[in-house]
Amino acid sequence: MSTEHLLGDIGLVLEAVMANEDEPRRMAEAHLRRFTTQQPAEVLLLLAQIGAQGVGGFQVDQRFMATLLLLNLAFRPLPGLFLNQQARLASAPFDVIRELTRQRIETVLCAGLSDEMDIRMRKALGDCCAGWAEKSGVRKRPFMSLPPVLLSLTTSPHPFHRFTPFQLINRVPSLLIDSVSDPIPIEQLAHLILAGIHDPSVDVRVEAIKAMRSLISEALTDTERKQVGAGLVLEAFKILPTLPPDIVHHVLRPFVDLAEYHPNLFLPSLDAIFPYLLSLASPPAALLPSSYSFSPYPMSSMEYDDWEEVAGPATEILASLAELRPNDISFWENGKLGNEIVGLLLGWLVAGLASDDEDCSSWIAESNVDDSDPNYPEQAEETLYRIVFALSESAWEDEHGRHPMMASALLHAQALLQQEDWRCRYAGLAAIWMLIEYGEDDEQASLEAVLPLIAPAARDPHPRVRYAFLECLARTTSARPQMKAQYAERSFEILLELLQDNVSRVRAHAAQAISSFFDHLEEPSQVLPHVENIVRGLLQAFASAPLYVQEQVVDTLGFVAAGTYSAFTSCYRDVMDLFLRILQTPMPIEGRELSGRAIEAAMHCGRAVGKATFSLDAIRLAQVLLKMQGELSENDLRARYVMDGWESMCRILRSDFKPFVPHVFPPLLQEASRKITTRNPIFGTSLLSTDDLVGDELDADSDEVRDKHVALDHLAVFVSVLQSDIEQYYDSILAIAMDGLKATGSSTGGVRRASAHLLAALMSAGTSLGRISAPTDTDPILQALIRRVSLEDEVYSIWKMCDDNACSLRSSH
Structure with a gap:
């Protein structure tokens, strides 16, 4: 089969698809599709020859593009190309070419893998061969000539040749099992991986560890995994300290996957694995106060961002193992992991807060408080929650019947709350709310001991500590409903005081903390005496406040109404008048969220007091909703609130909602009947897309x-x-x-x-x-x-x- 006559056309296509302009690229792709529909075998073979062997004298960029086009074109159904002319279902070029042509293409690809010396081109060929092997295997036409080439490359004197077998095993882990006439014994496969793990080349070692992950996870049976998996994991861990520090975070990723799906493979080697992972989580000394010791390990000398890239996967492995094998992890060296990880993660939290100015002026000035703080070390907090929750469920207990990790967290919290550095006090409060949220259920004695610890933080001179106090109070009352009744009077006194804080973000968070007392309220009688004072304080906090504070106050008023039902009646008029003023006042675009929340909260009030009290206001609200419904523009965030408002009003008024039906149903029916646009x-x-289609x-x-x-x-x-x-x-x-x-x-x-x-x-x-x-x-x-x-x-x-x-x-x- 000659392909020389196609060189000119394919060359022009390669140039066009590499151009910056979209239109020439689209035209070239359309031309290539038509060309392939007419001559699928010749086009695929020529693309393989250009990419793998450099036929036509093309440069590396064009050859690289040829391998990408070959893989994406060969397995994608093309309109007008049919395997069965009667059925006329679009078929992929690979499915219509003859077996002899397929073998010629695969021979060309294998020759390229064997001979290519350009490192970039070798990686592209490896990706192409891996994709070809994977997709042809799905079609039961395995790439049988590839495995012998890979095995021969493992003994090459060139490290970039030895890299290739592991690149392909990583992509197609069953390649040496499914694409050979006689599957390679598991012991030989393990020996192959071990050779790569101990290869002199760092690149080969890293790729071998990735291949190990894929092989263990996707290709081995349970019996085979038990036979060789734990040994491979241990050997891979042993070489991690020998790798350059700047790539360790990449190499830890395969272990993250293995810990999540195959935790048993780590258990025989905890003594070798845990000390190393814990040392990686030791924060940078430059960002921590010298007055407090967070880590028993040498402190990191890395820059924070570089260190965090390593600490993230290291602690992720620990968290996964703790969640999946809590007893084994708890009993390791008499609870050592639980004791040490608390300090390390609290140290991470303190180090992560170091990016803030001392006065936190940028944090105070931020008005988009719904978005997460990009500088806040959320992973440290999340990992601490995960490990505490997991290990608190284990069988390990100290002489007081508690998990040692809980005792360690409480000791850290008590000490950190006394530190001069505000970040330490913040971390101490975080340890408290983590203890209450995820600790044992029968810790009433501990609750009574903890609450006096956090109370002084309500008047801390630093706004972020006052904010953390509010977060702590909100989380503990949500986690321990008994606290809502037992400490309502004392808590509301502090919360009302913080509603008048000189920092807007603290005021907003005080309003949010109040809502936690009324969410899923089990004993309303304990908070009902405070409702009028709370509503009065919230109404005062609304006046002259920034928009985001007003939004939170409106939300909280809705929570108070929903949690107190008829007891809210005495406050109803003032609150509903506020909501109506908001909704009847013309709002700029940035005020639409406030309008939407006012609709939602007004409906909470209506449900609380009942139809008889709400009916007159329902008419006014309906007028607002109708006006707003007529003003809605495309992607207007009020649209959701408007229809939710109609639905809530319907639930409250029931049959009395009938007069509004002609206004509500036509636009709703139009939305529900819209045809869904589809594309093939x-x-x-x-x-050029790498999506699997x-x-x-x-x-x-x-x-x-x-x-x-x-x-x-x-x-x-x-x-x-x-x-x-x-x-x-x-x-x-x-x-x-x-x-x-x-x-x-x-x-x-x-x-x-x-x-x-x-x-x-x-x-x-x-x-x-x-x-x-x-x-x-x-x-x-x-x-x-x-x-x-x-x-x-x-x-x-x-x-x-x-x-x-x-x-x-x-x-x-």
């Missing part, structure tokens, strides 16, 4: 899917509540729901579930309306539901639709 990715994605699955626009799903959910609520009051719209809603069941694609599962739920509500309403009077009247709906269930492959969708089927039958018969 196999025809619309660039050949298989089959004829249709992609759906995610925003359209979400909006349709939400609209269907709203309709289900309205139908369930209003029942016979929806008669005018019953047929339209039924058609929308039946159509929603037919949505295709994995991304539209929510639409199908919401449609099934809506049909269940419609069957109940149909009975009320007299539309369903005989068992046979439900047959079309039930048949559609059963047919949809039979096509689903997601367990949750199947369960949910079956449940809705059952509800439909109960409501209609």
Whole structure:
């Protein structure tokens, strides 16, 4: 088969797809698709020859592009290319070429792997061969000529040749098992990996560790994994200290995966693994106060960002092992891990806060408080939670019946709260809230001991410590509901004081902490005497406050109303008047979130006091919602609040909501009936994309899917509540729901579930309306539901639709 006549065309395509301009690139890709449809075998072979052997004298960049195009083109169905002319289903070029052509292409690729000396080109060839082996293996046409080449490369004197076998094993871990006539024994595979782990070349060692991870996780049986896995993990860990410090974080990543999925492989070697990982988590000395010792290990001399890249995966491994094997980890050296990790992670928290100015002026000035602080060391806090929670469930206890880690955390907290450095006091409070949130359930004595510790922080001179006090109070009351009643009076006194703090972020957090007392309130009688004072304090905090403080105050007023029900009646008028003022005042774009939250909180108030008290205000709110509904622009964040507001009002007013139905239903039906735009990715994605595209699955626009799903959910609520009051719209809603069941694609599962739920509500309403009077009247709906269930492959969708089927039958018969 000659390919010389194609060189000119392919050369022009390579130049065009590497250009900066989009239009020439799109035209070149379209031309290449048409060209490949006409001559698939010749095009694939020539791309392989250019990429692997440099045929045509092309430079490395063009050869690199040829390998990418070869892999992406060979396995992607092309319109007009058919394996079966009668079925006329789009086929991939690989599927239509003859076996002889496939073998010629694979011979060319193997020759390139054997002979190529350019390091960049070798990596590209390795990726191409790995992808080819993986995709051809799925099609049961394995790349049989590749394994012998890889085995020969392991003995090459060139390190970049020895690198290649591990590159491919990492990508296709079963390559030396599935793509050979006689599978290589597991002992020989382990020996191969060990040779790479101990290779003189750092690059080879790193790639061998990645290959070890893939082999253990994806290619070995449980028996084989038990046979060689733990030994490989230990040998790989032994070489980590010999690697350059700047690449250690990359090499730890494979161990993160193994710890998450195969923790048993680490247990025989804890004595070798844990001290090394704990030492990596020892924070930089330059960022910690000299007055306090956080670590029994030598402090790091690395820059903070570099150190954090290493400490992250090191502590992730420890956390995964603690979660999955808590008893083994707890008993290691009499609880040593639990004792030491607390100080190390609290040290990380202190070091991470060092990036703030001493006066925290940038933190104080930040108004977008909903976004996470990019400088805050969240991983340190999260890892501490994970390990404390995991180990607190283990069987290890000290003489007082507590896990030693809890005692260690309490000792650190007590000492840190006395330090001059505000970061230490912040970390001490973090240790307290972690203890309360994730400690043992029967720690009432400890609670009584802890609360006096944190109280002074409410008047700390540093705003971030006062903020941390509020965080501590909010988390502890959420975790320990008994505290809401027992310490309500003392807590509210402090919280009302902090609502008047001179720092806006502290005031906002004080309002948020108040809401934690009213969320899932178990003993309302203990907080009811304080409701009027709290509402008065919140209303005062709203006045002349920054927008983000006002948003939080509005949220909290809604929480107070939702938690106190009829006891809120005495405060209702003042609060509802505030919400109406907000909603009737023209708002700039940045004030739309406040308007939306005011709608939400107003509905909480309405539910709290009941329909009789709320009805007049409901009319005013309905006028606001109608006006706002008419003003909505594209991507207006108020849209969600408006429809949520109508739904909440419907739940409160029930049959009295009927006058608003003609205003609410038309736009909602329009949203619920929208057609979901789909595209076939196999025809619309660039050949330069590395996305895996298989089959004829249709992609759906995610925003359209979400909006349709939400609209269907709203309709289900309205139908369930209003029942016979929806008669005018019953047929339209039924058609929308039946159509929603037919949505295709994995991304539209929510639409199908919401449609099934809506049909269940419609069957109940149909009975009320007299539309369903005989068992046979439900047959079309039930048949559609059963047919949809039979096509689903997601367990949750199947369960949910079956449940809705059952509800439909109960409501209609």
